[in-house]
């Protein structure tokens with residue numbers, strides 16, 4: 001086959017968006033913008049300031065805050081290691097220089113510039129594999145590792161045995177690393193396998209970083225609060241954010257791997273019930289402004305470190321009594337996280353769950369008082385709520401107020417907002433005792449609900465389509481477009497000359513309200529033709545009067 005023919009057959013593979021992610025296109029993005037603008041304006045009226053956070057952070061931030069036991073962290077986080085090869089290389093470089101400065105110089109390892117250029121590193125072979133060399137006349141298989149693992153020891157041992165099987169002498173086996181990363185017991189395992197473990201110290205060593213795409217933003221807000229010393233600001237500090245989050249969940253309607261949240265957090269010294277109520281009032285005001293339909297607010301109190309563990313013990317004991325009536329998931333959760341049983345949607349379990357003890361009857365005095373005060377505060381603010389004793393959170397640092405908001409048109413994934421109090425999270429990240437409450441709205445679902453209930457704005461057509469013909473008219477059209485746009489009108493100016501009939505057809509397709517007709521006559525007379533596309537009426541206007549005329553008609557129509 002000729003080269004040409006084979007090239008022809010090799011059609012480039014069609015690239016598509018990754019499953020669980022999606023493109024947001026106009027006109028839908030106009031709705032996203034409206035939602036986000038409304039959030040900016042409503043949250044600002046409540047004294048919240050916007051925080052813009054990185055999309056990725058150190059994995060540990062999420063592991064520590066959300067907990068390694070949760071699905072979000074254990075299964076659903078997109079994480080990766082950065083600088084692994086760099087760290088291994090740094091160990092190789094340091095070791096080479098210490099051992100044999102002359103050879104290191106020849107290899108170019110002494111020059112920091114050369115050593116820091118990734119391409120040069122690759123020239124030396126990948127250090128992820130075994131490196132063979134002759135050291136003091138002895139054949140040696142070496143590995144340079146930031147973090148020594150059992151597999152390194154075994155793979156070196158296997159490589160040595162492969163030498164022996166070829167009838168060669170057993171080579172020296174060498175594993176070079178930094179002392180701080182050697183796991184307990186590794187030295188004796190290496191010794192038994194005849195692997196020499198050499199430790200070297202490196203000044204200013206940059207360890208690799210385990211990074212992750214954020215699955216949520218509360219932890220990042222708390223990190224930023226500490227990192228920027230926001231404890232020094234007048235308390236509480238009120239922040240809101242919006243942007244994409246990433247979870248490797250099974251995609252379905254209303255559940256994506258890249259989804260968007262709009263959220264807010266209040267951090268500071270007080271957990272006054274009025275703070276909780278104001279946060280809930282703000283979300284409700286936001287939804288109200290968007291005219292979200294079928295909004296249902298559920299609230300609950302899940303107690304504190306004092307009273308919740310006692311309730312959980314009681315719940316577990318009661319669940320054990322009815323274990324046979326529960327499905328496998330719930331049975332497993334009796335041990336791991338009994339509160340999650342209350343989340344169960346399994347039909348057969350419902351009558352059993354309804355008879356279980358309720359946390360509201362087991363709150364300590366302080367939590368009970370806090371919960372009543374929150375409810376009273378909500379009533380004072382005219383916020384309609386439903387108490388839902390089965391609304392719980394799995395994580396230890398969540399406490400007292402929890403809430404969830406559902407909306408119409410979302411099927412089984414109908415929660416648009418989840419929130420609650422999480423005193424203790426800032427301490428978990430190494431900060432001082434700090435009270436916190438916040439919420440996260442699922443923007444994708446919010447948009448879906450607005451669309452389902454017909455609250456999405458119709459596609460915005462252009463205000464003016466300029467149909468021009470002739471060189472002179474083109475120059476005038478360019479100037480007219482610029483002036484009209486400056487005055488705030490949306491203008492379509494075709495780049496090429498079109499016959500009037502075709503131009504008017506396009507204007508129609510683009511939903512333009514007016515066609516401004518500019519031909520030679522119009523330009524020489526200084527009287528422009530403005531055609532109202534809805535009724536076909538035409539008016540001749542002198543240039544200065546045009547913008548005024550349009551402005552007036554826009555005021556009338558909007």
Ligand code: AMP
Nearest residue numbers: 254255256259415416417418440441442
């Ligand atoms: P969470 O951070 O899990 O409390 O979720 C808060 C809100 O974010 C939920 O009520 C949903 O509306 C939304 N949400 C969570 N996960 C997803 C997802 N995978 N896709 C779309 N929306 C989500």
